[in-house]
Amino acid sequence: MLRETVEVAVRAAEQLNETLNAFLEIDREGAVRRAAEIEKSSGAHKGSGAGVGGGAGLEGGAHEAVMAGVPVAVKDNICVRGMQASCGSRILGDYHPPYNATVIERLINAGAVVIGKTNCDEFAMGSSNENSAFGPVKNPWDTTRVPGGSSGGSAAAVAAGIVPVALGSDTGGSVRQPASLVGVLGLKPTYGRNSRYGLVAFASSLDQVGIFARNVADVARTLGVIAGRDAHDSTTADVPVPDYGKTLEGNLKGARLGFPTALFGKGLDDEVAGAVKNVVDVYRELGAEIVEVELPHAGYAIAVYYVIATAEASSNLARFDGVRYGFRAEDAPELRQMYRKTREEGFGAEVKRRIMLGTYVLSAGYYDAYYRKAQQVRTLIKNDFLTAFKKCDAIITPTAPTPAFAIGEKVDDPLAMYLNDIYTVTANLAGIPGLSVPCGLSSQRLPIGFQLLGPYWSEATLLKLAHAYQQMRPFTERPPVFA
């Protein structure tokens, strides 16, 4: 039974990959073998019920194997031993890391089966998946459109019903924005909730491993498995991991939800604005109190983000030099020349652009003007949230300013592409958790999502709020491309 579930997922991944390009590697043999092992060792378990198709949950399994036989897809910038980790880049190509990321180790210990590695924007830099060296992922709702990014492959794999759960990484919205564009849930936890050990670093002070799923219970269970302190990542915090699945039920009487009116203005698609305002009405009906909040510095978040994220990236990506792993350029007889040629040939345009920008803002004479200034405004953005959360338990915003856009539409205009992240980057800058929840379809039948932002360590609250919404307004639509 477990084996069958995994086989179904692998077959779906294989069959739909021609259409979606969501997977860069599918490990049929390893996944089936692993499922058989789990089945054997937990012979007493009666079916995983893992929700391939139909959106069923991760029911069943003993306590020590809460995800027994659940097929999972993993973004190709998270290390899984025995599988590739290309990060969507030519410079890593078919690099095979010799170890598991901590989040993977924990998933495997909980019985989950990694069926494949998913396509993404190169080194997680992008909002459309068009920056992958291995071609863009297609949106299962309309294959002429982007699935969002950078974790577009993981998002598409869950939306298309291939797997019930997938992991991504979120540095400025790379889990929440694609979740919104393909109509699934996407969680970016509090900074320090999940280990980054084995996640290839983009911007270390912003990166967090995030979760995609089609229902809240699956997000809750997966978070419970992967979260918590890890000795291999000194930025993980010593904060207890609650049983997130236990606190999903219950009414919302007394809950206070913040509504930042000023964020519902320029640049926001009318249909998205309307859909998110309807969400507010649903919460009001559910008994929540809606309070007006202000985030006066939110408008500066993109500017701050593209200084800090690129500065950290320029440093983190210095390690890709053709010496210890990955690609090395040929015909470079001198060391420095070899570095430069390797990086020139190995990195794509967006990665080079960001390394250049990051190097520029950190270079002598500009550090104070750009980098230090951005870090100061980051403090102001954090303080905005601390102030807002004195008045409310969570804040509602759109996740992305528009539904999915066409492939090719924004490739020549980096700044326009960056503005996609306007509602999501603040959470990374402040370190707070954010959850994108599907809330309907546009007139063109494209998914729309809203975002819940909460104080540090408030994942349980966000999941409860999302669950209450989904009970009232279940998102049952399925894309045309579905397993």
Added chain:
Amino acid sequence: MPITDADIAKVAQLAQLELAAEELKTFGAQIAEIVAYVEQLNELDTTNVEPALGGLTPEGEKTDSSRADEIAGSLGQKTALAEAPDPASGHFRVPKVL
């Protein structure tokens, strides 16, 4: 402050990127546009604002990350070299430096 071609060439050199002339030109214009956008931060008075270095929450800052200084396992030479583009006699081989 305008960004000159020389600035962009210098940045490429610092970033260890051997960019083609065409790329230098495209990136120069795009980076100038992004930097101009970033300059809106100057509207804000941040005189007495502490920079937010790192991403830790207050709980993260309180977490003690020190550990006992004990010998633990390591990858070993063979595994560590397994993915190297040009390993030689237990080392990472690189082109000549001088």
